[in-house]
Amino acid sequence: MRKPARSPEVVRPALEHLVRGIVDHPDDVRVRMVNSRRGKRLEVRVHPEDLGTVIGRGGRTARALRQVIGSVGGRGLRVEIIDNY
Amino acid sequence: MTEASTSDTSAQTATDEPDAVDQADGETPAEKPSQPDTDLLIREGDIAADYLEGLLDILDYDGDIDMDVQNDRAMVAVSGSLQDLVGQRGVTLEALQELTRLAVYRGTRVPSRLMLDVGGYRDARRKELAATARNAAEQVREHGELVRMAPMSAFERKCVHDVINATDGVVSESEGEEPDRYVVVHPDTD
Numbered sequence: 001m002r003k004p005a006r007s008p009e010v011v012r013p014a015l016e017h018l019v020r021g022i023v024d025h026p027d028d029v030r031v032r033m034v035n036s037r038r039g040k041r042l043e044v045r046v047h048p049e050d051l052g053t054v055i056g057r058g059g060r061t062a063r064a065l066r067q068v069i070g071s072v073g074g075r076g077l078r079v080e081i082i083d084n085y
Numbered sequence: 086m087t088e089a090s091t092s093d094t095s096a097q098t099a100t101d102e103p104d105a106v107d108q109a110d111g112e113t114p115a116e117k118p119s120q121p122d123t124d125l126l127i128r129e130g131d132i133a134a135d136y137l138e139g140l141l142d143i144l145d146y147d148g149d150i151d152m153d154v155q156n157d158r159a160m161v162a163v164s165g166s167l168q169d170l171v172g173q174r175g176v177t178l179e180a181l182q183e184l185t186r187l188a189v190y191r192g193t194r195v196p197s198r199l200m201l202d203v204g205g206y207r208d209a210r211r212k213e214l215a216a217t218a219r220n221a222a223e224q225v226r227e228h229g230e231l232v233r234m235a236p237m238s239a240f241e242r243k244c245v246h247d248v249i250n251a252t253d254g255v256v257s258e259s260e261g262e263e264p265d266r267y268v269v270v271h272p273d274t275d
Contacts, residue, residue: 003146003167003168003169006144006145010143010144010145013143014140014143014144017139017140017143018140018184021136021139021184021187021188021191022184022187022188022190022191023191024191053187060183061183061184061187063180064179064180064181064183064184065180065184067172067176067177067180068170068177068180068181068184071169071170071172071177071180072144072169072170
C-alpha cells in the first residue's frame, strides 16, 4: 500500500539518520531544510572525510539517498550534498 | 543493539576484495568468495536491523524486521506493506539495500553482500522472473536462436541465470552496461 508522502519535517530526520549510519563522523552530520522559490530542498553537510562515502563512486550513494528520500517524501523534495568548505 | 560475539575461530575470514561491494550481488554463477564466518554475518544482520529500525521509527512505518543467514549471506527482511520502500520495480529497495550495506560496512569494515527484502518483494519478483526465464528457454530451444531479455538489476539477472542454469539445452550470460545490462539466453551447443 502506498502511503501518503511524509512531511519534510519527518523526512529531514530520516535523511539525517540514513547519512549518520554510513559515515565515520556521525556527530558532524547536519541536514537542513531550505525553502526557496524553486521549492524545498534538504541540504546535507558531513565531515570532509566522509564526503566521498556520502557521494559514492560515480555518485552512487548520493543517488541511493535521493531515491529513498524521493520515495518517502515525494518527488518535489530535492537532496543536495554540500561539498564546498 | 545486539552484539554478536565475534570469536575468531574461523580460519578463513572474508577476503579484502576492493570491488566486493560492487560485485556483491554475486550475479556471475562462477563467483564464489571465500566463506565468511557466521558470527560476522549475524553481526551484519544486527547492524542492518538497527539501521532500518531507526528509519521505520522516524517515518512512523509499521514493519517487523527478521534476520537470517542463507547461502553465506546475511538476509534481512522487513515485513509490512511498505510499497514506498520498494518503489517502481524495486528501485527504492535496491537503493535502501545499498545504504544498508554501507551502514554494515561502517561497523564491520568488511564489504557486505547482505540481501534486503521488503514486504516479500524479492520472492514475488523471483517467481515472476522464473516464469519469464522458462519462456525464454522454451523459445530458444524451439527456434535455436538466442533471446535477449529486457534490462534488469543484478538481483533480477541472477534470478534468470539460476533458472537457465538448471535448464537443459540453454545457457545464459549478461551483456551491456548498467543500468541497461541484460541477460542473453543461447542454445547450449555442447
